[in-house]
Each structure stands twice: as C-alpha cells, then as structure tokens.
Amino acid sequence: MKTLTLGKTKLKVPVIGFGAWQAGGMGWGKDFTDNDIVEAIRYSIKNGANYIDTAEVYGMGHSEELVKKATEGMDRKDYIIATKVAPPHFRYGDVIKACEASLKRLGTDYIDLYQLHWPDNYVPLKETVSAMEKLADEGMVKYIGVCNYPAPLLKEILNYLKNHDLVSNQMRYNILQREVEEETYPFMKENKITMIAYSPIAKGLLTGKYSENHLPSDEIRSSDPLFRKENVKAISQLLKDMGEMADKYRTDMASIALAYLIKNGAMVIPGAKNSKQVESNLKAEKIELTSSDMEKLDRKIELNYF
Numbered sequence: 001m002k003t004l005t006l007g008k009t010k011l012k013v014p015v016i017g018f019g020a021w022q023a024g025g026m027g028w029g030k031d032f033t034d035n036d037i038v039e040a041i042r043y044s045i046k047n048g049a050n051y052i053d054t055a056e057v058y059g060m061g062h063s064e065e066l067v068k069k070a071t072e073g074m075d076r077k078d079y080i081i082a083t084k085v086a087p088p089h090f091r092y093g094d095v096i097k098a099c100e101a102s103l104k105r106l107g108t109d110y111i112d113l114y115q116l117h118w119p120d121n122y123v124p125l126k127e128t129v130s131a132m133e134k135l136a137d138e139g140m141v142k143y144i145g146v147c148n149y150p151a152p153l154l155k156e157i158l159n160y161l162k163n164h165d166l167v168s169n170q171m172r173y174n175i176l177q178r179e180v181e182e183e184t185y186p187f188m189k190e191n192k193i194t195m196i197a198y199s200p201i202a203k204g205l206l207t208g209k210y211s212e213n214h215l216p217s218d219e220i221r222s223s224d225p226l227f228r229k230e231n232v233k234a235i236s237q238l239l240k241d242m243g244e245m246a247d248k249y250r251t252d253m254a255s256i257a258l259a260y261l262i263k264n265g266a267m268v269i270p271g272a273k274n275s276k277q278v279e280s281n282l283k284a285e286k287i288e289l290t291s292s293d294m295e296k297l298d299r300k301i302e303l304n305y306f
C-alpha cells in the first residue's frame with residue numbers, strides 16, 4: 001500500500017484508510033451488521049489499509065468497540081488507530097477522561113492519532129489544546145490532530161502547542177465539495193499538516209449507484225442537501241464521465257473519486273459497510289490519473305444547500 005508521512009512525524013500512514021462512522025450502527029441504514037464491519041476492518045488491515053478512523057460519538061462508543069473486536073489478537077504495531085474527542089468533552093479534565101474511556105473501548109493503551117472532532121465556541125481552545133498535550137506527554141496519545149478546523153483556528157492551535165505538533169486536519173473533501181482548496185488546504189500544506197479527506201466519495205454519491213429516482217433513505221443522507229434531487233441531477237454529466245473513466249481503468253467509480261484526492265496529496269478514509277466496499281475502495285491505490293483526467297474531474301458544479 002502506498003503511504004504518506006503524517007505531518008512532520010516519522011509515521012507512515014496508508015493513503016487509504018478505513019472510515020468507521022458507519023460502524024457505529026446509527027443513521028446509516030440497516031443493510032449491514034456488526035459482523036460485516038468486523039470483517040471489513042480485518043480485510044482492510046490485512047490488505048494494507050491499516051489506518052482506522054473512529055470517534056467516541058460514532059454509535060456512542062459502539063464503533064470504537066467494534067475496532068477492538070476486529071483487532072483482537074493482532075499485533076498492536078500492525079494497525080493505526082485514529083479517534084476523536086467531541087466538544088462536550090473539551091474541558092481539560094473531560095478530555096483526559098474521554099481519552100481514558102476511548103482507550104478502554106478500543107482495548108489499547110495508546111491512541112496513534114487523537115483528534116478534536118470539530119471546533120467549539122465555548123471552551124477556550126487553549127485549555128483543550130493543553131489537555132491534548134498532557135495526553136501526548138503521558139504517552140496515551142502518540143500524535144495530536146483536529147477535524148473541521150479552518151486556517152485561522154489551525155494557526156491559533158499552532159501558537160498554543162508547546163511540546164507537540166499538530167499533525168493533521170480531517171476535512172470534508174471530495175470532487176464535489178472542494179471548499180478546503182481555497183484557504184485551509186494551502187495553509188495545511190505550508191505547515192506540513194496532513195489532509196485527511198472525509199466523505200471522499202461524497203457519502204456514496206460518487207459511486208454512481210444513486211440517481212434522482214434512487215436515493216438513499218437513511219437518516220444521515222436523507223437530511224443531507226447534497227442528496228437533493230436537483231443536486232443529483234446537476235452532477236449527472238460528471239457521473240457519466242466518471243463512469244467512462246472507471247471503464248477505461250477497469251475499475252469502480254468510487255476508486256476514481258478516491259484517486260483524484262490522492263493525486264491532490266490527501267489521505268482518504270472512505271467509510272465502508274462491508275469487505276466488498278473496502279475491496280472496491282482499495283483499487284484506488286493502483287490508479288494513476290493523468291492530468292487530462294484530473295482536468296475532466298476538476299469542473300465546478302453549483303450545488304444548492306438551501
């Protein structure tokens with residue numbers, strides 16, 4: 001598996017990881033079981049995508065518990081765990097307690113990458129950052145990252161950190177949603193903060209299996225404006241072109257969507273419900289999109305979020 005270096009560390013992470021939001025079992029529909037997830041995580045690790053992205057809020061701890069189940073008996077050095085603490089736990093003492101609880105659910109004595117899940121307007125950022133440093137000092141956490149932090153807040157965090165680096169920022173980034181390219185991603189590149197792209201296949205929309213007349217009905221996507229009929233209609237030509245590109249490379253459309261982000265320097269963490277989806281997503285590693293392919297995918301499509 002191709003790797004990239006996490007931030008300024010020496011840790012090599014696979015360009016494709018495993019997204020375990022679905023593993024929480026809440027909001028993503030009922031077409032998969034805990035066993036499917038456990039098998040999918042094992043398949044992913046076995047095939048080199050040994051980076052698992054989870055969070056305390058995914059299924060209120062259930063996702064982390066399934067990561068533990070899937071990794072039981074494995075050598076701890078053979079997989080990388082990234083999890084997250086959510087804003088209700090951003091007070092100093094609560095960050096420590098949340099980390100301890102995650103460690104227990106994950107069945108490990110350290111987390112490779114511990115991330116602030118999204119910015120908070122109430123607890124001073126300095127206090128939360130200082131708790132993250134304490135965890136890193138104690139070895140409960142190897143590296144510190146964040147998710148959903150725009151450039152000005154990243155800058156603030158860099159100023160607060162004393163003994164550790166900010167190694168990554170996880171952001172929504174896919175062919176359709178590329179706002180990060182304006183300000184946040186350039187700042188991250190300048191400061192060697194790794195881009196971890198979430199929703200890299202636009203929550204399944206870029207697989208080509210959904211259309212105006214066939215939309216997912218789960219809670220998460222039925223309330224996401226991305227899946228509005230008018231938006232799905234607006235991207236139909238892009239999907240057609242992606243389909244042709246996938247045929248050219250003898251692959252699936254999901255892997256074209258992922259290869260596009262990898263080519264742009266990001267690590268991707270597609271969410272999967274079963275091993276088949278992991279297998280399909282891992283095909284992206286072998287695809288080298290040409291500059292003319294990239295140009296074809298690069299178009300800006302106006303989406304309506306109101």
Ligand SMILES: NC(=O)c1ccc[n+]([C@@H]2O[C@H](COP(=O)([O-])OP(=O)(O)OC[C@H]3O[C@@H](n4cnc5c(N)ncnc54)[C@H](OP(=O)(O)O)[C@@H]3O)[C@@H](O)[C@H]2O)c1
Nearest residue numbers: 019020021147198199200201202203204254270271277280
């Ligand atoms: N930090 C944050 O704030 C944040 C936010 C969102 C996500 N994340 C992380 O990023 C991960 C990925 O993002 P995401 O789950 O929002 O979106 P995504 O990876 O773009 O889409 C995942 C969905 O696409 C479908 N899918 C995946 N692979 C497929 C394949 N090869 N062929 C066909 N369908 C496939 C599955 O749903 P169906 O089969 O039902 O279509 C799956 O649930 C999450 O699991 C989570 O770990 C983090």
